Each structure stands twice: as structure tokens, then as C-alpha cells.
Amino acid sequence: xxxxxWLLPTLVVAQGIESILAPGLLIQGHIKQxxxxxxxxxxxxxxxxxxxxxxxxxDVGADVKAKTGFHGAQKPQACSTCHTDHKGRDAQxxxxxxxxxxxxxxxxxxxxxxxxxxxxxxxxxxxxFREASVQCNGCHRKDxxxxxxxxxxxxxxxxETNWKEARFDHSTTRFALEGKHVDAxxxxxxKDNxxxxxxxxxxxxxxxxxxxxxxxxxxxxxxxxxCHGVKAWKPANFNHDVDTKYVLRGKHHAVACTACHQTPLYxxxxxxxxxxxxxxxxxxxxxxxxxxxxxxxxxxWKEPAKFDHDKSSFPLLGKHxxxxxxxxxxxxxxxxxxxxxxGxxxxxxKHATTLGDxxxxxxxxxxxxxxxxxxxxxxxxxxxxxxxxxxxxKCTACHKDLKSYRNTPTExxxxxxxxxKHEGQAGTACASCxxxxxxxxxxxxxxxxxxxxxxxxxxxxxxxxHETTRFKDAPRxxxxxxxxxxRHKLKLGVRCESCHNTRAxxxxxxxxxxxxxxVLDGAHRKVxxxxxxxxxxxxxxxxxxxxxxxxxCHQAEDVHEGQFGVRCEQCHVTENWKKFQRRMSRGLDVTNxxxxxx
Numbered sequence: 275x276x277x278x279x280w281l282l283p284t285l286v287v288a289q290g291i292e293s294i295l296a297p298g299l300l301i302q303g304h305i306k307q308x309x310x311x312x313x314x315x316x317x318x319x320x321x322x323x324x325x326x327x328x329x330x331x332x333d334v335g336a337d338v339k340a341k342t343g344f345h346g347a348q349k350p351q352a353c354s355t356c357h358t359d360h361k362g363r364d365a366q367x368x369x370x371x372x373x374x375x376x377x378x379x380x381x382x383x384x385x386x387x388x389x390x391x392x393x394x395x396x397x398x399x400x401x402x403f404r405e406a407s408v409q410c411n412g413c414h415r416k417d418x419x420x421x422x423x424x425x426x427x428x429x430x431x432x433x434e435t436n437w438k439e440a441r442f443d444h445s446t447t448r449f450a451l452e453g454k455h456v457d458a459x460x461x462x463x464x465k466d467n468x469x470x471x472x473x474x475x476x477x478x479x480x481x482x483x484x485x486x487x488x489x490x491x492x493x494x495x496x497x498x499x500x501c502h503g504v505k506a507w508k509p510a511n512f513n514h515d516v517d518t519k520y521v522l523r524g525k526h527h528a529v530a531c532t533a534c535h536q537t538p539l540y541x542x543x544x545x546x547x548x549x550x551x552x553x554x555x556x557x558x559x560x561x562x563x564x565x566x567x568x569x570x571x572x573x574x575w576k577e578p579a580k581f582d583h584d585k586s587s588f589p590l591l592g593k594h595x596x597x598x599x600x601x602x603x604x605x606x607x608x609x610x611x612x613x614x615x616x617g618x619x620x621x622x623x624k625h626a627t628t629l630g631d632x633x634x635x636x637x638x639x640x641x642x643x644x645x646x647x648x649x650x651x652x653x654x655x656x657x658x659x660x661x662x663x664x665x666x667x668k669c670t671a672c673h674k675d676l677k678s679y680r681n682t683p684t685e686x687x688x689x690x691x692x693x694x695k696h697e698g699q700a701g702t703a704c705a706s707c708x709x710x711x712x713x714x715x716x717x718x719x720x721x722x723x724x725x726x727x728x729x730x731x732x733x734x735x736x737x738x739x740h741e742t743t744r745f746k747d748a749p750r751x752x753x754x755x756x757x758x759x760x761r762h763k764l765k766l767g768v769r770c771e772s773c774h775n776t777r778a779x780x781x782x783x784x785x786x787x788x789x790x791x792x793v794l795d796g797a798h799r800k801v802x803x804x805x806x807x808x809x810x811x812x813x814x815x816x817x818x819x820x821x822x823x824x825x826x827c828h829q830a831e832d833v834h835e836g837q838f839g840v841r842c843e844q845c846h847v848t849e850n851w852k853k854f855q856r857r858m859s860r861g862l863d864v865t866n867x868x869x870x871x872x
Contacts, residue, residue: 298360301367327353333404343404347379382408386434423470449474453504483507493538520546524572561607588613592639624676656684660711695743725750729776765804765818767811792822796848
């Protein structure tokens with residue numbers, strides 16, 4: 275008993291009370307946790323053990339959480355219900371009866387021939403059951419006669435009953451089987467079990483039919499479905515009027531296909547214009563283009579229909595309708611005939627081509643000489659309005675002769691230079707002040723200038739500032755006009771606007787405290803400006819510089835004759851020069867009872 279009492283504390287320290295009370299040894303896979311019970315157990319919490327199990331067995335934990343795999347399909351229960359440890363190193367805590375195992379509880383149900391298979395057929399001995407592939411290709415790779423060309427989705431065609439009896443819904447592909455294609459064998463189109471990338475073009479299977487003596491031998495291209503159908507290769511059915519953009523009319527019905535289609539169809543696009551076949555019949559040598567149907571028809575090439583000139587780019591109007599064709603068309607090259615008026619009426623052009631070749635702007639087809647009402651001056655760059663109206667001004671007032679209509683200057687000064695009283699100083703933009711109703715200016719907006727009128731300036735007459743019509747010569751500074759009003763005699767400079775405003779000259783305001791560094795207080799507020807500013811202001815300055823020292827103005831009042839320096843404000847106050855402020859000197863209280871400094 276004494277020996278046991280002595281050994282017990284030692285064992286507790288070495289292994290802990292839990293390991294001493296362990297019911298048995300752990301399995302070989304859990305040997306690392308044998309001396310650390312808290313890796314698998316939580317004190318006083320039996321249910322918490324399952325969480326620790328899943329912390330180590332993360333794959334199982336993921337299945338339980340996602341409700342997938344065998345463990346995810348089970349009802350919620352503690353791991354220890356099926357897996358109990360402490361049974362020795364060689365114990366199998368994950369063993370189960372393979373014959374009684376319900377495979378439907380996994381993600382892969384056994385159907386057809388999969389049911390009688392031994393587990394080892396899919397589950398390798400050295401791997402976990404969960405690692406077995408659920409893809410057909412995992413076990414049937416050797417059975418894949420397609421050698422991977424169709425991917426790994428074997429179940430799309432094969433089933434669990436019989437691997438060799440494949441069923442495939444061809445309508446799920448890009449080539450649904452219709453007509454006689456339904457009865458065709460797979461090998462007829464899919465050679466050597468190569469199903470993927472099989473050509474869908476008819477010619478890939480029917481080339482022998484096209485190369486036969488009754489075939490087209492590739493001349494009509496590879497789009498066999500244009501004429502042939504899936505019900506039967508023969509006879510072919512092609513409606514040229516419906517299936518193409520070219521309707522066969524007249525003599526075109528009797529023409530053989532090869533008469534027009536002389537090159538391989540679809541490789542060389544066949545032109546639909548007449549000229550492609552009738553170039554040899556074109557007497558105009560392509561000068562009229564290839565719109566042959568505007569004159570010719572399918573009934574007969576040699577019998578042209580009546581030509582409607584009004585549908586051309588040059589409708590015949592007025593006297594042009596009575597002119598013979600040869601007057602304009604000198605040969606069968608009809609398009610060589612000029613369409614511009616000047617081509618035929620050059621001799622009638624009195625403007626000597628100065629107005630270009632757009633004669634129709636003024637002249638008409640009814641009469642060349644009559645232009646009244648044809649020409650609209652408002653369509654030019656210079657509209658005639660008010661005093662410029664056609665009824666008031668003659669054409670010759672601006673246009674000297676018939677050759678000078680174009681490029682006539684449109685600037686006012688070109689005609690009104692003699693009326694310019696400003697001698698060119700105001701530029702050539704006369705319209706900014708004058709208008710076409712009357713040359714005289716009724717009202718001018720001075721706000722558009724660099725000197726807007728405000729206050730008393732609004733009622734001032736123009737000649738008050740503008741002594742001549744050379745308006746730009748008028749100065750913009752106040753002093754130029756208000757020199758006589760300057761009572762400061764230039765001592766405060768020429769920037770009158772610093773104090774005065776346009777409402778009234780006598781209404782002035784200058785805040786000395788805010789606009790300068792010298793605050794006016796006491797008796798300084800009543801002092802006239804020129805009392806301090808005695809000298810004429812330098813050019814560009816509001817006033818001549820003035821010292822801020824008291825002695826600069828109060829030197830005459832300095833009874834101390836400079837003995838106390840220039841800082842008068844140490845004793846004197848701005849309210850009254852004769853009053854002193856109380857100050858301390860060498861510990862003595864000196865007052866100004868009698869106004870005398872000690």
C-alpha cells in the first residue's frame with residue numbers, strides 16, 4: 275500500500291489520469307494521440323468528440339457537412355457509434371460487411387451489371403473506397419473504342435446493362451437524322467469509330483453521286499441540299515424563281531443551267547446583271563453600265579423597249595422634251611453626253627464661266643433668257659433684307675458687270691467705307707453697331723466693351739468721354755475725365771476708383787483699417803488724408819509711402835527734442851497728444867496727473 279501511494283503521483287505526472295484510466299490501446303493509426311486524450315475527447319462533452327474526429331478526417335467532415343458520400347447520407351449520429359477505439363493496435367474500427375453493404379447510400383448506385391461485381395473491381399486495395407472514380411471512363415478506359423475522341427461522358431450512349439449496346443439520340447447533335455438518313459448505318463458516315471468532327475456536308479458522303487456521269491462533277495459546289503433532299507437523292511428539285519434572287523423570265527426559261535453557270539457554283543459568285551451574259555451584245559461598249567433592263571427585256575435583246583428618259587439621271591423638261599436624241603447624243607455611247615447645262619449652252623454663258631456650270635440656279639428649261647424669280651439671293655451667303663432688299667438696291671450697286679457676280683465681298687466696309695466715321699479704328703465688323711435697316715446707330719450696348727457703363731456713367735453723353743468718333747482713343751482711367759475733380763492734387767495717386775464710385779463722385783469710401791497696415795483710431799480718424807500723405811504719389815501707386823512712426827507727423831509736438839526716441843506711442847495715446855498713458859518704470863508707479871513726464 276505504501277509503494278502504491280508512492281508510485282501514483284509519478285504516474286499521474288507522466289501520463290495523466292486519463293491515460294491511466296484508458297480502456298485499452300489505440301489502433302495503429304491513432305498511436306500519436308495515445309498520450310494526448312484531448313485530441314479526441316472533450317471533458318464532460320461526449321458529443322464534442324465527433325467534431326474533433328472531423329477536424330482530423332477532413333474529407334469525411336466535408337461529406338457530412340455537404341450531405342454527400344456515404345457519411346453524408348447517414349442520419350446524424352456520433353462517430354463513435356460505428357468507430358470505437360481502444361481495442362488494440364490491430365483492431366479494425368472501420369470494418370463492415372461488404373456483402374450486406376447498401377451501395378445506394380453512396381453517390382454511385384449500382385445498376386445493371388454493376389450489381390454483381392466484386393468491390394475490388396472498382397475499389398483498389400491500397401486506396402480508400404471514396405477515392406474510386408464515379409466516371410465510366412475510370413473503369414472502362416480499355417473499352418473506349420473512340421480513344422477519348424468523344425470525351426468521358428460514356429453514359430450519354432452506353433448503359434449499365436450492356437456496354438456494347440449503345441443508344442444515341444442523334445437529334446441532340448448538330449445533324450438530326452431525317453428521311454433516309456434514319457436507316458443509314460453509323461459506319462456509313464462515321465469511319466473507323468470516329469464520331470467527333472464528322473463532316474456534315476452532303477458531299478462528304480455523296481461525292482460518288484456527284485462524280486457520276488449524271489452528276490455535276492463539282493461544278494455546282496458542295497451545297498447538295500440546295501437541290502437534293504433527305505427523302506431521296508433523285509429526282510432533284512430546284513425552283514430558280516423561289517430559291518434564288520434571280521427570277522427566270524422570257525427566254526431565260528429555255529436556257530440550260532450551264533449556259534450561265536460556266537464556273538463552279540458557290541466558288542465563283544455569278545453576277546445577276548445582264549452584262550455577264552450579254553457583254554458581246556452591248557453596242558454601247560459598257561458606257562451605259564450594266565443596267566441593260568432599263569432598255570432591253572427578256573423577250574428579245576434586239577427589240578429594245580421604249581426608253582423613258584425621265585427615269586434617267588437627266589429628265590427631259592421644258593424645251594428639252596422637243597430636242598432630238600442626236601442633238602445631245604452624238605454616238606451610241608449615250609453616257610458621253612454631258613448632263614450639265616454648260617455642255618450645250620456654253621455659247622449662251624454671258625458670265626464667262628465666272629459663276630461655274632450650275633446654270634439651272636438662275637436659268638430654266640423653258641427659256642434661257644428669262645431668269646426672273648429663278649434666282650434667290652437669300653440662298654447665297656448674303657441675304658438681302660431691309661435697306662438691302664432687291665426692290666431698293668440695284669444689282670449693279672454691288673456687282674459691276676455680268677462677270678463680277680461671284681466673290682463679291684460681303685463685308686459692310688466694302689460698300690460703306692465712305693460712311694465709316696471711325697476712320698477704320700473700330701475694325702470692319704460694322705454689324706456689331708450698325709444694321710441693315712438704317713446706317714445710323716439707334717442704341718449701342720456699352721456693356722459689350724471693356725468699359726461697361728454703371729452709375730452716373732449711364733446718363734453721361736458719349737461726347738463727355740469720346741471727344742471724336744475715334745472711340746477707341748477714349749481713355750478708361752478715372753483720372754483722364756475727373757482730373758478737375760481731384761482735390762488731392764495727385765497726392766493719393768490716379769486710381770480714383772479706390773475710394774470713389776460711379777454713383778456719385780462725392781460718395782467715397784476708404785477703409786484704412788482693412789486696406790492698409792495702419793489702423794486709424796482716436797484722433798487719427800478725423801485727420802484729413804493729405805495731412806499725412808503730403809507728397810505726390812509715385813506713378814502706379816495709390817499714395818506716396820508714409821512712415822508709421824509717430825514722429826514722422828508729430829515731430830513738431832516733440833517737446834523732448836528726440837531724447838525719448840521715436841516710439842511716442844509708449845507714452846502718448848491717439849485720442850489726445852497731451853494725454854499720457856500710465857506706465858511702469860524701474861518699479862515706480864508714474865502717473866500723468868499733470869501731464870508731465872518724470
